[in-house]
Amino acid sequence: MSTPPVVDCSIQRTLDLIGDRWTLLIVRDLFRGVRRFSRIQEDLGIAKNLLTDRLAALVDADIVEKVPYQDRPVRYEYRLTERGRDLSPALVALMRWGDRYVSGGLAPTELVHDDCGTRLELQPWCTTCNVPVAPTDISSRPGPGRLSETEAARD
Amino acid sequence: MSTPPVVDCSIQRTLDLIGDRWTLLIVRDLFRGVRRFSRIQEDLGIAKNLLTDRLAALVDADIVEKVPYQDRPVRYEYRLTERGRDLSPALVALMRWGDRYVSGGLAPTELVHDDCGTRLELQPWCTTCNVPVAPTDISSRPGPGRLSETEAARD
């Protein structure tokens, strides 16, 4: 009873759900249209029991839903829910970072806006000033969901 | 010799570096100004040998640098490099997702643009059309860093 049951940080809460070595890769595959157990398994090279566990956890967290795609025999595929699709910005951000710093600036895949073909960057973008916001121009303050112990952090 | 040594996806390459259960939490602490070994250790509750390993890996990946903050005895603290600071969009994206879906819409901490105080959202934002881009309005295409086997994926 020494540690509080709920941690007061949305990053940590999120990583508690999806922050292991496989889960985000599974979500990435679902974004790419790889939706079947066996396809994901061979694409990632993940052990089948782990894939079973991770998919069950994702379904449990309502990030993924299991839908039958045929009867006789019943076979299932996995699809992102709205929550799951909303992980898109996080995946895009990780991808852009990797493009820049691990892939040497040469993106294996680039993302574009359907409507106009603009290549998507993903920086925090201030919709008031209409400029990209650098990490050093970001402040944090306690929000409405803060549990207790007011505390502001600043880099 | 059966699997290629390099994988052709910036998301996977990134997660290979920072995609374990602790690393992004360490980076988050560094963003918040928690920079000393013992402070990080007590803040996260991570085992000390693991923290040693993870910090060494981060330094090795040039995401973090170890700088002495005193002599006699020499004591070190850990600071984000530019690469490390550029993980900011990814952390912001994970945090916003957590705010919405794990913290019930009530952010424990909110991020604001220094210059104008606007609360930052983080969606892919098309700088040409000047609109937020929904996951379903994003296409992908092979980029200049693609290794081989042309292949386009679409959700």
Next chain:
DNA sequence: TGGGGTTGGTTGAAAATCGAAACCGACTCC
């Protein structure tokens, strides 16, 4: 001089987790 405290670790053993492979049930197609 000597004891206690702080920081940034290392070491070793137990516990939890992972990975590889074998197996399985329901159904297909041939």
Next chain:
DNA sequence: GGAGTCGGTTTCGATTTTCAACCAACCCCA
């Protein structure tokens, strides 16, 4: 009726993580 596919479960050895103890270097204080 034999082989194949799909979506798993079971088993078990290997790896990783956790927990606790220990440690070296230096400080402060008397």
